[in-house]
Amino acid sequence: MSRSILLLIISLFSSFLPMLAQERKTRQPVESPQGKIAKWLDLTDTIPVFQGVNVTTDMVGPGWYALGGDFLSGEVALEVNLLKRFFPILEVGYGRTDAINEDTELHYKTDAPYFRLGLNYNMQYKKRLPGYIYSGLRFGYTSFKYNIDGPSMVDPIWGGELPVRFEDVKGNAFWGELLVGVRAQIYKNFHMGWSFRYKVRLNVKDSPNSTPWYIPGFGVSDNTTFGATYDLVYQIPWKKR
Amino acid sequence: MRKLLSCIVLILALCFGVSGCESGDCMLSSESYCSMSFVDAQGKSVKLLDTLSVLVNLNEYDTAYVYQCDTDVIITSAPVDSLSVKGYILSLLVERKQGVLLNRMTGANELELPLSFTAECDTFFFQYSARLSDTVWVKHQNHPYFSSMDCGTVMHYDIVGVKSTTHLIDSIQVVSSDVTNISKENVKIYFTVNN
Numbered sequence: 006m007s008r009s010i011l012l013l014i015i016s017l018f019s020s021f022l023p024m025l026a027q028e029r030k031t032r033q034p035v036e037s038p039q040g041k042i043a044k045w046l047d048l049t050d051t052i053p054v055f056q057g058v059n060v061t062t063d064m065v066g067p068g069w070y071a072l073g074g075d076f077l078s079g080e081v082a083l084e085v086n087l088l089k090r091f092f093p094i095l096e097v098g099y100g101r102t103d104a105i106n107e108d109t110e111l112h113y114k115t116d117a118p119y120f121r122l123g124l125n126y127n128m129q130y131k132k133r134l135p136g137y138i139y140s141g142l143r144f145g146y147t148s149f150k151y152n153i154d155g156p157s158m159v160d161p162i163w164g165g166e167l168p169v170r171f172e173d174v175k176g177n178a179f180w181g182e183l184l185v186g187v188r189a190q191i192y193k194n195f196h197m198g199w200s201f202r203y204k205v206r207l208n209v210k211d212s213p214n215s216t217p218w219y220i221p222g223f224g225v226s227d228n229t230t231f232g233a234t235y236d237l238v239y240q241i242p243w244k245k246r
Numbered sequence: 247m248r249k250l251l252s253c254i255v256l257i258l259a260l261c262f263g264v265s266g267c268e269s270g271d272c273m274l275s276s277e278s279y280c281s282m283s284f285v286d287a288q289g290k291s292v293k294l295l296d297t298l299s300v301l302v303n304l305n306e307y308d309t310a311y312v313y314q315c316d317t318d319v320i321i322t323s324a325p326v327d328s329l330s331v332k333g334y335i336l337s338l339l340v341e342r343k344q345g346v347l348l349n350r351m352t353g354a355n356e357l358e359l360p361l362s363f364t365a366e367c368d369t370f371f372f373q374y375s376a377r378l379s380d381t382v383w384v385k386h387q388n389h390p391y392f393s394s395m396d397c398g399t400v401m402h403y404d405i406v407g408v409k410s411t412t413h414l415i416d417s418i419q420v421v422s423s424d425v426t427n428i429s430k431e432n433v434k435i436y437f438t439v440n441n
Contacts, residue, residue, distance in 0.1 A: 111399070160363035161277075163304055163361075165363055165365075166363070167364060167388070167390055169390055213391075215391065215393075218394050226394075
């Protein structure tokens with residue numbers, strides 16, 4: 006049933022392709038687009054589309070903070086296993102920092118939830134191994150407030166000084182992530198793995214007085230940054246038909 | 247498997263390649279200056295033949311000691327007890343300190359002038375010679391700006407108006423109102439050019 010639904014969605018999505026093919030007016034025998042997509046998706050396989058749901062949590066965020074890092078983040082994710090090949094995933098987390106720079110004596114504080122939506126792709130799906138290498142894509146979003154305070158700014162020419170204190174500055178950020186990772190079965194339904202992530206800032210709301218320095222879920226704000234996760238995965242028991 | 251590894255290596259190379267173009271370094275300048283260019287009526291760059299000094303009244307104040315006896319007036323920067331003994335009457339004069347931003351520059355065709363962190367209007371005295379000078383007023387809003395934890399804070403400004411006297415200056419115009427630590431032309435000063 007679920008396989009039929011997936012094929013139906015793919016068929017609807019690709020229904021415009023025959024019109025394009027007709028315009029080319031080629032007389033060569035052409036395989037139908039639905040057939041091509043089905044072939045690419047390897048839907049000739051006999052396994053059910055829905056293969057279960059996994060719950061994952063990242064250990065790098067809390068671990069990094071425990072080792073003395075300035076940033077604390079914790080997240081859980083829910084991923085759906087389709088054909089043991091496609092894993093749509095929703096990651097929900099919470100990031101915070103309360104950092105002071107010793108050189109500039111600036112203090113930055115923020116904490117906020119963040120969300121990521123994306124897909125993992127099992128690059129070894131044909132091998133049917135308990136562990137696999139995967140690549141993935143994420144789109145993340147967070148809306149947050151932050152506080153900044155520090156030493157007053159002293160005017161070196163005209164004289165006088167101005168206090169530096171920005172409170173409850175509103176910001177939001179939208180970013181993308183490319184990732185590669187591995188998963189391995191540890192015991193029955195428990196799996197572990199890691200992922201290495203390349204993050205690209207797509208849009209960040211600045212204020213007239215500041216650019217957010219730390220963005221929950223993204224990290225220190227730069228155009229690009231890297232991240233890593235070490236995942237504990239629990240595969241929710243599911244009765245296979 | 248080889249194809250898979252190639253794919254991973256390609257993704258990582260792309261990641262590092264792109265990130266290699268990025269820089270988290272601070273800007274070279276942490277100060278914001280109002281950049282002024284000198285032009286003639288046609289908008290062509292001109293060089294001043296006279297020397298140019300720029301003086302300002304700073305936000306700090308100096309106290310002057312004024313001793314007066316009949317029509318005789320003596321002004322000192324420190325109290326002089328002997329004058330009081332002689333019958334001089336002491337009064338205090340508080341005036342803004344004067345600073346020199348530019349001292350007798352020759353061939354100037356542009357300037358970068360610092361704006362005040364706290365005042366909303368700065369006055370610049372352009373002194374071409376002992377007898378010839380202009381006064382330029384720059385009205386601005388001040389925005390202290392946090393750029394990052396490592397780079398600290400920098401002052402940004404928004405110029406809301408400019409005006410000047412018209413001795414050697416013909417007119418003055420705002421080209422770009424935002425003054426940041428990224429240098430760009432903010433104000434054009436049109437000079438009266440004698441053929």
